[in-house]
Amino acid sequence: MKIPNPVPLLGVVVSALLLVYVPLQLVQGVTSKSIDPVFAAVGLIASLVVGGVIAFFSLVFNLAEPFVGKEDPRERRELEKRLEVYRARQRAMLEELDEIKKLLEEIRDLLKGGMGV
Missing domain, CATH: 1.20.5 (Single alpha-helices involved in coiled-coils or other helix-helix interfaces)
Structure with a gap:
């Protein structure tokens, strides 16, 4: 059994954190009034963009790996x-x-x- 390359899988995990956990924490901070809503909105957009880019490239490299064997x-x-x-x-x-x-x-x-x- 071939062990998969850990780098793309790590990228998927990091992107999942950026796409789910960080926005959830920002929304929770806004609802508890500990974070400014403008700062939370900027952080939310940045988190979604960066997480999406990391997820895209991680999946592309993970799916393309069998063709580069x-x-x-x-x-x-x-x-x-x-x-x-x-x-x-x-x-x-x-x-x-x-x-x-x-x-x-x-x-x-x-x-x-x-x-x-």
Whole structure:
């Protein structure tokens, strides 16, 4: 079982604190009249924005992690082998196309000469 990267998970936890706990404490402070409402509003907006940004990037990096994993050397060799086979096939097709072009040019020249053009 693969252990997940703790940094994005820590980011999700921090963002949850910023999105839930801090606003709750600010609202509680305003209701108990220990915090100024303007200060609480600014703190609430800042907390929501910062928590949202942290949550977004934490989830993006956490979800993108499987796509950035380590390469398997066997898969790499297999891909290189397939690519080499594909290149050889393409070279062979180009050689055949060159031969067809020469043959068509000869046919064209014969037709031009036979028609007196």
